[in-house]
Amino acid sequence: MAALSVFRALRTHFAAFATALGLLAAPALSVAQDFPNRPLTLTMPYAPGGPGDAITRVFATSLQKFLGQQVVVDNPAGASGTIGTAKVARSKPDGYTLLMIHVSHATNGAMFKSLPYNPVDDFEPVARGTSGPMVIVARQGFPATTVPEFIQFVRANADKISLAHAGVGSASHLCALMMMSALKVKLNEVPYKGTAPALADLMGGQVDVLCDQTSGTVPQVRSGRIRAIAAAGKNRLPQLPDVPAIAEAGVDGLDINISFGLYAPKGTPKPVIDKLVDAMKKSVTDPDTQARLEQMGVAAVPVDQATPEALRAHLRREIDTLVPLLIRAGVQPN
């Protein structure tokens, strides 16, 4: 008898629970079915006109094409990308506010004592988008042209040389740290809100050296406004075939490649994420998108990398490998 009443009570509770679940699931489903029915915001947490911005704008165009809604780029730049990243973490998890970011999503955890978000727990990875090399560039008139001259000059004049980057934990900062460690020098770091303002100062001759993604630097090298010293890795860049790779000069320990990925705030419904993943897969295989990225020396990832799993694994790898590197380089969290 007692067992029967317990069973009845459970059945009543179960029915109420199931109804509640149904009520909760119904709006989520209809939100997803409608998605997207208004413009989306794609957040790039570095300055307008920089390499991250250029890549983000390529994806804004392709996502717009494949989602059928306007995609607006927002650049809340500053504090090494953490201002914009925090803004997305706090946004409504409905798929309308998204983040395009690179390695700084992994490194900022080590760079800031109290980050206003958790890079892993506060985001849903959507898809990897690109992969691309970096290049060491100098202002015109810098008194070194070849790699051996560059190495000799920076070692002899380290305290007088300024090295620009986009803030602690940015790709250009990582490259700067790796370069200084590989060349065994300590130059004067000058942080900016992005590499667009850094590049502007390099072109103006206010700073000496920058290591940055090809998307921003190659056009300026080609126009003769700055000088390329070396590709920051083992291989020459197809866009600058006459510029040596730093490894050709026997320099080890500087080989860096930067990948951008798309994230949504934690709690974004799975059907919405699925639509975004689909649009990213279409983007990375879209000939127009591929061609626009290639012009900047950046590659769209293979389609099997344009997935939440691949982005999650990539972020994990970067956290596991780069954070210890920063700690070894003696970087102190702010």
Ligand code: ASP
């Ligand atoms: N990509 C740059 C960096 O991480 C930032 C930017 O795009 O401005 O150094």
